[in-house]
Amino acid sequence: MPAQPISKQNPTVDSPDIAISVRDLHVRYGTREILHGVNFEVPAGETLVIMGGSGCGKSTLLRTLVGLELPSEGEIWMQGRNFARLSEPERDELRKKIGMSFQSGALFGSMSVGENVALPLREHTPLDESTIDIVVRLKLDQVGLSGFENYMPAQLSGGMKKRAAIARALAMDPEILFFDEPSAGLDPIIAAGLDELILKLKKAFRITIVVVTHELASAFLIADRMILLDKGVVAAKGTPEELRQNTTPRVRQFLDRVPEPEIAAEIDYLQMLTGEDPPQRR
Amino acid sequence: MPFIDSIGEATIGGMAYVGSLARLTGGAARAVFVEPFRGHPLRWARAIHQAMSVGVEAIPIVSLISFFVGLILALQGAYELRQLGALQLVASAVAISMTRELGPLMTAIMVIGRSGSAFAAEIGTMKVNEEIDALETMALEPVRFLVAPKFLAMLLMMPCLTTWADFMGVLGGGLFGVTSAGFTWGTYFHATLNALVLRDIASGLIKSVMFGLVITAVGCTEGFATGLGSEQVGRSTTSAVVKSIFFVIAVDLVFTAIFYFTAPQH
Numbered sequence: 001m002p003a004q005p006i007s008k009q010n011p012t013v014d015s016p017d018i019a020i021s022v023r024d025l026h027v028r029y030g031t032r033e034i035l036h037g038v039n040f041e042v043p044a045g046e047t048l049v050i051m052g053g054s055g056c057g058k059s060t061l062l063r064t065l066v067g068l069e070l071p072s073e074g075e076i077w078m079q080g081r082n083f084a085r086l087s088e089p090e091r092d093e094l095r096k097k098i099g100m101s102f103q104s105g106a107l108f109g110s111m112s113v114g115e116n117v118a119l120p121l122r123e124h125t126p127l128d129e130s131t132i133d134i135v136v137r138l139k140l141d142q143v144g145l146s147g148f149e150n151y152m153p154a155q156l157s158g159g160m161k162k163r164a165a166i167a168r169a170l171a172m173d174p175e176i177l178f179f180d181e182p183s184a185g186l187d188p189i190i191a192a193g194l195d196e197l198i199l200k201l202k203k204a205f206r207i208t209i210v211v212v213t214h215e216l217a218s219a220f221l222i223a224d225r226m227i228l229l230d231k232g233v234v235a236a237k238g239t240p241e242e243l244r245q246n247t248t249p250r251v252r253q254f255l256d257r258v259p260e261p262e263i264a265a266e267i268d269y270l271q272m273l274t275g276e277d278p279p280q281r282r
Numbered sequence: 283m284p285f286i287d288s289i290g291e292a293t294i295g296g297m298a299y300v301g302s303l304a305r306l307t308g309g310a311a312r313a314v315f316v317e318p319f320r321g322h323p324l325r326w327a328r329a330i331h332q333a334m335s336v337g338v339e340a341i342p343i344v345s346l347i348s349f350f351v352g353l354i355l356a357l358q359g360a361y362e363l364r365q366l367g368a369l370q371l372v373a374s375a376v377a378i379s380m381t382r383e384l385g386p387l388m389t390a391i392m393v394i395g396r397s398g399s400a401f402a403a404e405i406g407t408m409k410v411n412e413e414i415d416a417l418e419t420m421a422l423e424p425v426r427f428l429v430a431p432k433f434l435a436m437l438l439m440m441p442c443l444t445t446w447a448d449f450m451g452v453l454g455g456g457l458f459g460v461t462s463a464g465f466t467w468g469t470y471f472h473a474t475l476n477a478l479v480l481r482d483i484a485s486g487l488i489k490s491v492m493f494g495l496v497i498t499a500v501g502c503t504e505g506f507a508t509g510l511g512s513e514q515v516g517r518s519t520t521s522a523v524v525k526s527i528f529f530v531i532a533v534d535l536v537f538t539a540i541f542y543f544t545a546p547q548h
Contacts, residue, residue, distance in 0.1 A: 092421035
């Protein structure tokens with residue numbers, strides 16, 4: 001499919017109803033291209049779930065959306081600005097309006113839970129310590145961790161770490177919240193609790209949420225829209241219902257959890273891992 | 283010519299690495315000396331914590347090693363000086379060798395083992411746990427946040443530790459002087475002070491500051507370069523120690539040469 005023409009006058013780009021607009025996004029690591037022209041939009045206040053198998057580029061897409069990777073081509077519009085082309089100080093300004101919850105939680109091990117949540121407030125706002133203290137308690141209460149301010153991250157369970165990381169991501173009252181595999185490595189009950197928390201946050205604060213996951217049950221529960229990435233391109237997008245109805249073989253295979261056919265030769269295995277066509281078949 | 287190519291590639295790689303050290307040091311210096319005046323205060327509590335760990339906690343081992351090195355210098359010096367009947371010169375030999383060279387160098391080696399490796403391990407672990415990414419997504423500059431307190435702690439603590447190491451080295455030499463070379467403690471210290479000029483001590487302290495900068499830059503650069511997986515942290519730590527020792531010796535050579543060629547002729 002040819003790339004769509006890129007226009008700065010595109011009406012959807014400046015529309016307040018669209019929180020994120022990604023256009024013809026290409027991302028490269030060295031000579032290897034991971035994303036080959038990704039396009040999608042996220043309406044404000046909705047939850048987008050990015051799904052896909054391992055190595056399909058969904059984590060790279062998320063890292064690019066929060067500015068940890070720079071695209072080689074394409075545009076990422078957030079808050080009416082092209083995130084991909086901003087200078088470092090401008091990008092930092094925009095980052096203060098987004099929150100990110102990492103797969104491992106990424107809490108700072110040398111700081112208590114409360115200090116972790118307080119960190120962005122101390123660094124970016126003129127709030128005094130007593131106000132910061134109140135905000136920290138409020139944020140921890142929102143994620144169900146009241147009273148854990150003085151715990152160190154190492155003293156928390158996996159699910160609690162993720163909740164603490166969400167509290168930190170919420171500290172600056174972000175307009176967009178990103179989640180990387182929120183339920184990875186958690187038991188089903190804790191994972192369901194996190195899904196509920198994401199739904200609660202969306203309802204309470206009307207935050208735009210982008211979630212990367214490969215947990216199907218969780219994805220269909222929390223999503224307003226979904227995209228399915230496959231080998232660095234969008235294989236399908238739509239509402240959860242539209243995806244359920246989708247008859248594309250690759251989409252069906254993913255949603256129906258059909259395993260890959262038996263790997264016949266080393267070169268097929270290589271192709272499965274890299275998503276690239278083999279140079280030649282013997 | 284593959285051989286020439288590989289020399290060229292290694293040279294370019296080496297230059298790029300030195301460039302990255304300089305860039306990191308520049309960024310840290312900016313965060314310590316410029317950014318606080320632009321509304322980005324330094325993390326003083328963290329800097330003090332680092333200074334305690336880099337400096338104060340290193341005092342016992344630096345004292346012991348420097349005392350031994352001073353004593354060894356005296357023994358080795360006396361072996362030769364005795365033949366010339368100039369055993370009384372042992373005090374000045376120890377004093378000059380310690381302050382100009384071995385005080386700063388031995389301190390740097392100790393600090394590499396204790397703190398350079400710790401810097402690489404700390405930042406490497408943070409990298410593996412996505413904490414560095416988390417800092418960036420929170421619009422917090424990792425250099426200002428992590429490297430600047432270490433940079434300031436090193437800048438302050440290296441000259442202090444080196445001065446202490448010089449003193450302990452002289453004390454080590456003094457033990458030999460008093461027990462085997464006919465000095466009293468009073469005459470030994472008097473001979474030491476007579477032998478030293480300000481330039482000896484100053485050149486050692488200038489070196490120690492440079493060593494501190496090199497250790498911080500290499501330790502932190504190796505930490506940031508940590509790949510994915512916890513076994514990579516071990517690799518970064520080892521690499522930080524080996525490269526720091528190399529760069530400290532190289533910087534030592536450069537500064538010793540500068541001090542030699544700029545010294546006033548007697």
